[in-house]
Structure formats: structure tokens, C-alpha cells
Amino acid sequence: QVQLVESGGGLVQAGDSLRLSCAASGRTFSRYAMGWFRQAPGKERVFVATITRSGDNTYYSDSVKGRFTISRDNAKNTMYLQMNSLKPDDTAVYYCAARAFSDIARVADVDYWGQGTQVTVSS
Secondary structure, X not given: OOOEEEEOOEEEEOOOOEEEEEEEOOOOHHHEEEEEEEEOOOOOOEEEEEEOOXXXXXXXXXXXXXXXXXXXXXXXXXXXXXXXXXXXXXXXXXXXXXXXXXXOOOHHHOOEXXXXXXXXXXX
């Protein structure tokens, strides 16, 4: 089992940057594929980005490709999401996600969730 804690959210203006972090408990972080999802008010939770266990491969939703970068540091049990050129449409609660061994592509793939961190982008 793994516990996930996000941090780094906040209120920023359009065009600004933020870096989210997800700290994982335990000593088996490298066994988990990791990902970020987001949920805007009144909308479903959707995929943002994912990274494989080794960190060698990453995948992004079309809406964030070229602006967001997902990364992980297995030695620190931490995953990151660098968000640049933020837009008001990026406003949402961002959730960290983990899946044992297999890659993440959708909400149904996720084994563990963090509690979420709010990102608000003003125009």
C-alpha cells in the first residue's frame, strides 16, 4: 500500500508557472507507475499526465502537452508536475495517482489517490 500527499497548488495568474509535488510513503515507490489527474468544478476527473515506473516514458493529455512536464525521483519517493504557461482552463483540483506495476491511462487504472491540491488560474 502507498499513501500519497500532494503539495504546491495555489492561486496564480494566466501565464505563470507552478510545480506540484507528490510525496509517497513506503520503500517501494519504484514499483508504481504514477500520474496526475485533475477535476474542475462540476466536471469529471480527467487524465493529465503519467510516467512509467523507471521514469523513462511519459504521456500527456493534448490539453497540457508542451506546457506541463511530469517527472519523478525514485530516490526521494516523489513525483512532480511542472506547469508552465498556465491558463484559466487549467483551474482544478489536481490529484496524484499510483498504480502498482502497470501503466496508467485512465481513472479506472488507478490503485491509490492523493487528497488533491487546488490550482486556480486567474485571467
